Every structure is written in C-alpha cells, then in structure tokens.
Amino acid sequence: MDIYTVDMTGVSFRRLCGGNQQEENQESCVEIADVPGQPGMFALRDSKNPAAGMLRFTHEELVGFAAGVGTL
Incomplete structure (x- = not known):
C-alpha cells in the first residue's frame, strides 16, 4: 500500500521543536x-x-531528511 493513500483522519500528532522550544508561539x-x-x-x-x-x-527517509536539515 502507498503510504500516501492511508487515511490520517483522527491520528494524533506530537510536536517536535528545534532546541528547547516547546511553546505554542515558537516558529x-x-x-x-x-x-x-x-x-x-x-x-x-x-x-x-x-x-x-x-x-x-519511511524511517530511513526521515533519518536522512533530519540529517539533511541539521537536526542530527
């Protein structure tokens, strides 16, 4: 199954912020x-x-993405 065809309605997301930013107003x-x-x-x-x-x-793509934007 293509991961883009999976219905994400009602899925709980968790927030990830750069550094120590956990406030709602952080960019x-x-x-x-x-x-x-x-x-x-x-x-x-x-x-x-x-x-x-x-x-x-995928997990591997996410790790590569994070490394590319400098979060790892």
Missing part, C-alpha cells in the same frame, strides 16, 4: 505521527499550518 516546530497500519512510516506536518498537508517518510 521552528513540526508535528509527527505514525502512519496507521504502516510500521516504520511517519507523517510530518507544519505545526503552525496543519491543514497545509503533510509529508510521509
């Missing part, structure tokens, strides 16, 4: 969730604009 936060029924697959979205859509990653 460098994203939200992440497991893709239901797809072990090792994750969805990532903008915490300030969750309705804008989301990107979906």
